[in-house]
Amino acid sequence: MKRKVLVYPPNSMILSDLVERGGHESLVLMREIGEHVRDAEIDAPPINITEEDLKRALRYVSVEEPAGLKGRIGLLAPLLEKAEASIILSDAPPTYGCMGCAVADEFFKFLIRKREIPTLEVRYEGGERTDEMVTEIMAFLEQLSKEEKKVR
Amino acid sequence: MTKVAQISCGTEYSGIQWMLNDIAERVGIELVYPEMELSKVGEACKEIGFEAESPSLNIMMASAVSMLDDPAIKGALLLTCFKCSEGTIVKDMIRRFLHERTDMPVILYSNVEKPKEIELYSRLEALKTLIARKTLLMREKQEGVTMGVDSGSSTTKVVVMRDNEIIGKGWLPTTDPVKSADDAIEAALKEAGIPENAVEAVGVTGHGRELVGEHLRADLNLEEVSVISKGAALLSKCHKGDATVIDMGGMNNKLILMRDGIANTFNLGGICAGSSGRFLEIAARRVDADITELGQLATESKERYELQSYCMVFGIQALVVALASGVKREDVAAAACRSVATQVYDNQMQEMEMRPPIIFVGGVSLIEGVKREFENILGVEIIVPPYSQYAGAVGMATLVSGV
Numbered sequence: 001m002k003r004k005v006l007v008y009p010p011n012s013m014i015l016s017d018l019v020e021r022g023g024h025e026s027l028v029l030m031r032e033i034g035e036h037v038r039d040a041e042i043d044a045p046p047i048n049i050t051e052e053d054l055k056r057a058l059r060y061v062s063v064e065e066p067a068g069l070k071g072r073i074g075l076l077a078p079l080l081e082k083a084e085a086s087i088i089l090s091d092a093p094p095t096y097g098c099m100g101c102a103v104a105d106e107f108f109k110f111l112i113r114k115r116e117i118p119t120l121e122v123r124y125e126g127g128e129r130t131d132e133m134v135t136e137i138m139a140f141l142e143q144l145s146k147e148e149k150k151v152r
Numbered sequence: 153m154t155k156v157a158q159i160s161c162g163t164e165y166s167g168i169q170w171m172l173n174d175i176a177e178r179v180g181i182e183l184v185y186p187e188m189e190l191s192k193v194g195e196a197c198k199e200i201g202f203e204a205e206s207p208s209l210n211i212m213m214a215s216a217v218s219m220l221d222d223p224a225i226k227g228a229l230l231l232t233c234f235k236c237s238e239g240t241i242v243k244d245m246i247r248r249f250l251h252e253r254t255d256m257p258v259i260l261y262s263n264v265e266k267p268k269e270i271e272l273y274s275r276l277e278a279l280k281t282l283i284a285r286k287t288l289l290m291r292e293k294q295e296g297v298t299m300g301v302d303s304g305s306s307t308t309k310v311v312v313m314r315d316n317e318i319i320g321k322g323w324l325p326t327t328d329p330v331k332s333a334d335d336a337i338e339a340a341l342k343e344a345g346i347p348e349n350a351v352e353a354v355g356v357t358g359h360g361r362e363l364v365g366e367h368l369r370a371d372l373n374l375e376e377v378s379v380i381s382k383g384a385a386l387l388s389k390c391h392k393g394d395a396t397v398i399d400m401g402g403m404n405n406k407l408i409l410m411r412d413g414i415a416n417t418f419n420l421g422g423i424c425a426g427s428s429g430r431f432l433e434i435a436a437r438r439v440d441a442d443i444t445e446l447g448q449l450a451t452e453s454k455e456r457y458e459l460q461s462y463c464m465v466f467g468i469q470a471l472v473v474a475l476a477s478g479v480k481r482e483d484v485a486a487a488a489c490r491s492v493a494t495q496v497y498d499n500q501m502q503e504m505e506m507r508p509p510i511i512f513v514g515g516v517s518l519i520e521g522v523k524r525e526f527e528n529i530l531g532v533e534i535i536v537p538p539y540s541q542y543a544g545a546v547g548m549a550t551l552v553s554g555v
Contacts, residue, residue: 044170
């Protein structure tokens with residue numbers, strides 16, 4: 001069964017590619033930003049964050065939170081709401097994809113966990129251990145196709 | 153177009169980048185984003201001496217290091233989100249780093265999702281002046297006969313100067329900006345004892361400068377930050393080295409760090425009326441004193457009393473309650489002065505280091521009680537130069553003599 005899998009970091013091309021290879025649909029930030037940027041009715045360059053995005057974030061964060069956190073969470077909220085499973089990669093280097101703001105990072109991971117969808121949490125492994133990390137991710141994706149629900 | 157580096161941790165996520173770009177273009181600034189290799193981020197953090205938890209703040213530090221390699225960049229705009237403590241720390245570290253390595257002006261802004269356009273405009277306009285008019289701002293002496301007009305939000309100040317001396321002054325409440333300027337000019341010329349056509353050049357600054365400048369066909373029209381700092385440097389004869397200027401008027405406060413008599417960073421208030429001269433005007437009325445007597449009354453205070461709120465409404469209410477419960481007028485007057493000074497300290501001074509000497513100008517500088525409270529808070533002597541309320545007008549008269 002094909003699932004919508006949210007990846008974290010949400011702009012990780014590598015994780016997105018692995019999800020697609022595993023037969024699922026990846027939910028990534030680039031797609032959400034792409035939709036904003038291509039929307040001819042929004043004129044707020046460079047990534048067309050609108051007041052609606054900031055308001056959407058208020059479902060998850062307090063009005064007192066910094067504007068950048070609200071913008072990031074507002075942008076990610078639709079992905080979170082669509083997600084049927086997720087992969088959280090911890091301690092990845094910035095080149096692997098990142099959200100930039102540590103508080104937004106931690107808060108978004110918390111929101112993913114709170115959704116109680118099948119989630120794989122895996123530590124980034126570089127060098128020779130990259131294979132093990134990829135194998136673990138692919139095994140999770142394979143199981144997703146078979147099982148109804150799995151939470152780790 | 154003047155190139156200014158925008159160094160931020162992701163302003164685009166706050167939804168305000170389009171506004172920044174729009175305002176920058178209007179004031180003649182091209183915002184550029186210094187590029188750096190991701191592999192150099194660690195090195196940049198080591199150079200500045202700090203590593204943040206947020207990757208984007210580390211990238212921000214790397215951008216600051218990288219901008220030093222581009223000679224076309226003439227200033228920097230540092231932006232992080234309002235209420236982000238880590239961002240505030242990094243922003244301040246970058247400012248200090250840039251001031252150690254360069255003499256370019258740097259401005260800081262804590263962005264919210266709906267910033268007031270005027271807040272951004274006034275900051276970027278001042279940044280542009282500090283870059284584009286640097287040679288003029290280096291002027292340390294007024295020459296010939298010139299007039300400076302400061303059309304402020306509460307009062308209009310005019311000075312006529314001859315060979316670095318003030319020979320005439322006018323100071324009136326601003327009602328219709330043009331009429332107030334005309335009347336203050338008339339008073340200044342009368343005191344100077346010269347006809348209008350003896351004035352060789354006129355310069356205008358302040359909130360009403362566009363309207364008044366057009367009416368007077370001014371030779372120079374500049375925003376307040378660069379002009380007031382120049383006026384403060386001239387009045388206090390502080391042309392070399394570091395200095396800090398506190399300018400407090402009827403509605404707006406400015407905190408300016410100077411080097412060699414030219415502003416190189418600043419912080420603008422104006423968010424809360426509780427830290428304005430207007431608050432003191434209302435407090436004076438409540439203690440049945442003229443605003444000119446409030447400061448002296450405050451210095452007679454023997455018992456410390458604290459207002460429970462900075463707010464223009466609730467602070468004044470606390471003041472009324474205090475008077476009704478028998479607290480002495482002078483203690484209430486001192487509490488009002490302390491309330492204003494503390495709020496300026498909390499909201500503006502803490503964002504920047506205070507570089508002595510500290511020069512206090514603007515109408516509120518004449519209120520002795522506020523000066524004393526700043527001295528208590530900061531633990532240093534504050535300089536209130538003669539004619540401190542005319543700093544903007546003196547700055548303008550001096551600068552226009554170099555045009």
